[in-house]
Amino acid sequence: MPDWTKSMEQTYKFYIIDPNTWKDRIRIDTITSCTITRDFTTETLSSASFDCDEDLTQKYGECYVRVYLITIQNGVRERHCLGTFIVQTPSVKFDGMHKSVGMDAYSPLLELKDNKPPIGYSAMKNINTMRLASELVYENCRAPVTRVQNDANTLKSDFVANPDDSWLSYISDLMANAKYRFGLTDKSEIIFDKITDIKALPPIYTFNDDNSSLLLPSIDDKRDLYGIPNALEMTYTTQGTDGTNEYMSVRVENNDENSEISTVRRGRVVLERVTDPTLTGSYTKEQFKRYAMLYLENLSTLEHTVSFSHGYVPVTIGDCVRLNYRRSGIVDQRARIIKQTIHCVTGCTVDTDATYTTELWRAIEHG
C-alpha cells in the first residue's frame, strides 16, 4: 500500500472480465476517460461512465469492464481495483472526423434488479434470513457472493414479494429484517454489510487539513431544519395471522424547553403523521407510546451533509471517517461517507459527500 499523501505515479488500466470466473480476460486500451460514482442512496450502489474510441457492446456484447488504478511509488508498482461494471447504455458521437462512444455501466447488482421473483414468492416464517438471502443472491446473479452463514436471525412472519419487486428490492427488504444491507468489494463482489450505527463504527481514515493533506480547500456543510417535526401522531392496526384486528393510536410531543426544535422554543407545532409503522406482533399501549417517542426522537436529529474533495484513498461508501477541517470549524467530527465520485484522471480526485447528525432532543432515558 503506497503512502497516499506522498507523490506517486498514477495510471489506469481497463479489462474485460469473464463473468463466470470474475478474472481479467482482455485488456482494453481504447477507453479515454472514466468516472466512477458510488452512491449509498441508489439501489445498485455504484455506476461508472466511460468514454471510448470503440463501441465495446458491439465488439464484445454485454460485458463487464474492470477499472484498475496503477500506482508507482519509490519503484513499487501496485494495482488497486476501483470496481467492475456491466456496460449497458452506449451512445455514439461523431464529429465528422472522430468517433466517441459514451457508455454507462452499473455494478453487478444490476443483474438482480433486472430479474423479478415469481408472482407471490414468499419466504416462510422461521427461516434463517441471511442464509436465504445469500442463497437467493447466489442463484440470481453471476458475480461472486460472500455468504453469511452464522447469523441467527430468523423471519418473524411470512415475507411475500410485492408485485413490483425485483430480486434486488426483495432481497434488500428481506435482509433489512436481519439488519443487513448490500455491499460491494473493490472488485464489485457482492457482500452483506451489517447495518451499524455510526457511533459504533471506528473511523478508518482521518482527513486532515494539515501540510500533507489530501483535502482540496473548498468544503460545503449543509444542514436542514425544514421538516423536522416536534409532534407525532402514530396509528397502528395489527392484523394477526389468526385474523384478529387491533388498533392503537397515540400522539407524542416534544415540549422540552432545552430542545431548540420543541413546540415551546419554536412556538408552533410541526406535525408528523405515521399510519404504517413497520411493527409486527402485538404491543401494549405503553410499549407503543415508547416506540412513538423513540420514533420522534429519531426524527429530531439534524443531518449535516459535508461535501469535500480529496485525492484517492481507499475508503468507500458506508465507511466512517474522521473530519478535521479546523479552518472551516469542523473538528474531530465523525462522518459516514454516502457518496463518492472518482474521476479517473490525473491526480485521481474524489468528490465525497459525508453525513453526520446532531441530536436535537432526547425523549427518554436510554437504559
Next chain:
Amino acid sequence: MVDSKIISQVVSALLNQNGGNKTVNKLYGTVEVNDGHKFVKLDGSDTLTAIVEGTEVMNGDRVLVSIENHQAVVLSNITSPASARTATNFMDFTEDGLIIGVIAGTDGSPPQSIVIGSLNDGEEGVYLRIGATVIAKFIGDENGYSKIEFGPFHITDSQDEYFAFLDSLGLNIYLNYRGPNVFDAATRIQPGYVAINDILGNYIEMKNGGINAENGCNTNIVYVSVSSASTISVNHGSTYSGSIQAVVPVGYTPCGIIKRQILGQPYYFTYLELDNTGKISYSIYNASSNDGTGISVHFTIACTFTG
C-alpha cells in the same frame, strides 16, 4: 426560444411522474391448502404464497389478495357460487330453511342436508329435517304451551314405527304397528301417572291409588292398591279378591294375612287371622253386604299354641 430537446425532456419527465410508476398490489388467486396451512396460488404463478386471512377462506376459494409491505392479506372472498361451502359444512339459506350441515350419503346415495325450517301446516314452530324426513318439531302456541315431537322412528326390520312427544302433560311415546297413522300410546310418563304398554297390548299403569296390570291375551285386569288402612288389596277386575293388612298389634285386633273368600250373595267371608298373641283364627262370616256389616253367621276355629 426554448430548445425543443429540453421541452421533450420535460414532457417525458412529467409523463413518467404521472403514469410511469403505476403499481399493482391487488391480485387474484385461488386458495390452496398444503400440509394444513392455507396458501394462495396467485393467477399466473406456480408458487404458493403465504397469506394472512383478512376474511375466512377455504380450499378452492377464489380470493382478492393485497400485497403490501411484504405481507399478503386476503381482502375478500370472491368465490361465486360459494360451492365449496354448501357441499361441506357451511350454513346456507334455502326456501326450506337454514341448511346447517350435510350428512354424507352411504353406498352411493346422495348426501342429505340437515335443515332447520319453520312449520307451515297450521302449527306454529320449527322443524328439524334430515333430507325430506322431519325428525323433530318444536311447537309452541299463543297460550305459551309448548310441545316437542320426535320421530317417527322406524323399528329395525319392521314396518312399525314410533314417535314421542314432550308436552305440558309429560312424555309420551306412541307406537304405530297397525298401519299408517294409527298410533297407540306405548309409554307415558305424566304427573301422577306412569304407564308401560307393549306391542301386544300388555300394560302396567302406576297411578295414584294403585298399580294396574293387564294381560293383553285374556284381558284380565289385576289391581293392586294400597289403602290408607295399611292394607294391600288385590282385585280381579272390579271384584275384590283379598288383602294383606299390617296393623299395629294391640289386643285381639286382627293382623297378618287376611283372606276373604267371596262365595256369592249373600256374602261369605273367610278370614285367616294371625294376631299378636300367636293365635291363628279361622272365621267364616255370612254377611248381607260385602263391607263386613250385617253379620248373621259367625264361626271361629281357634288354635292356641301353648308352652
